[in-house]
Each structure stands twice: as C-alpha cells, then as structure tokens.
Amino acid sequence: MNLTNNKMNGTQEFKTVLNEAELAYFEALIKNKKEEAQQELEYLMGTLEDIRTADDNDSSSIDHHMSDMGSIEESLDLTNRLIERNIKFIRELDRALVRIENGTYGICRATGQPIEKGRLEFAPHTRYSIAAKNSGLDKRIALA
Missing domain, CATH: 1.10.287 (Helix Hairpins)
Structure with a gap:
C-alpha cells in the first residue's frame, strides 16, 4: 500500500x-x-x-x-x-x-502506517495501530 x-x-x-x-x-x-x-x-x-x-x-x-x-x-x-x-x-x-x-x-498517528481494518472495526475512533499501542508509542505521543 x-x-x-x-x-x-x-x-x-x-x-x-x-x-x-x-x-x-x-x-x-x-x-x-x-x-x-x-x-x-x-x-x-x-x-x-x-x-x-x-x-x-x-x-x-x-x-x-x-x-x-x-x-x-x-x-x-x-x-x-x-x-x-x-x-x-x-x-x-x-x-x-x-x-x-x-x-x-485509518493512519496511525505514531507510525504513519495504515491501521489494520480489523482494529478500525473494533475501535473506529482509534488513532493508533496495534503495534504503536503495544509499544507505548501512543502514550509517548499523547504526552508530547
């Protein structure tokens, strides 16, 4: 993509x-x-x-x-x-x-990569991919 x-x-x-x-x-x-x-x-x-x-x-x-x-x-x-x-x-x-x-x-705010459609289905309001969420990037960006 x-x-x-x-x-x-x-x-x-x-x-x-x-x-x-x-x-x-x-x-x-x-x-x-x-x-x-x-x-x-x-x-x-x-x-x-x-x-x-x-x-x-x-x-x-x-x-x-x-x-x-x-x-x-x-x-x-x-x-x-x-x-x-x-x-x-x-x-x-x-x-x-x-x-x-x-x-x-549908674009991860932390990585700039597409967020998985399954994640968007589950949490359509999300700004972060699973990878960013699991690595804590979402928290670091929110604090910045």
Whole structure:
C-alpha cells in the first residue's frame, strides 16, 4: 500500500489508503456509535439526577443511615465516571469524523502506517495501530 505524504509546515501528514466505500462504511459506523453513546449519556444524566433526587429525599429522613449515604456517594461517583468516559468517547468519535473529512482516517498517528481494518472495526475512533499501542508509542505521543 502506498501512502500519500503531504509536507506542510515541516510536519508530515499521511493520507488515508481507504477507498470511498470503506470511508463511507466507517463514517456510518462512527455515527452509529456516536448516536448510541449520546443515548447512553442521556440515560446516565437522568440516572445521576435520580440519584441526587433520592439523596435529597433521604437526607430529610431521620433514619438516614451512614451506610445509605455511602451507597449513594458510591453510585454518584460511578455514574459520574461513566458520564466522563462517555463524553470522552463521543469526543474521540467526533475527532475520527474530522479525520475522515480531512483524509487522514485509518493512519496511525505514531507510525504513519495504515491501521489494520480489523482494529478500525473494533475501535473506529482509534488513532493508533496495534503495534504503536503495544509499544507505548501512543502514550509517548499523547504526552508530547
């Protein structure tokens, strides 16, 4: 496979090797995953509100036990972490759509080589090949 190499402002940017049909497929896959993630986010936001409402109602009760408060705090913490994870995932999906638009989708950000289609199927938002991920290149680039 040949990659198109564009040099702009001293940086190398490789263009995708995926054809139009493949790009359309991955775009639809990403949009579908984004819609699912947004629905899950809405559900989690509702759950968070329900937990807070239940906590407010329970707080006024004289029989409000410490174990109940701990359980509510644990539920709030877990739900907040799930919300944060979902927001991050949606952001990554949006970035993948931008890469499709600018022609760099499916190219490893660390190596400049094509990302395996199987990996894109599994994680269509990924910016790194399995080799880059396993070698830790993805972490080093993220910190740079």
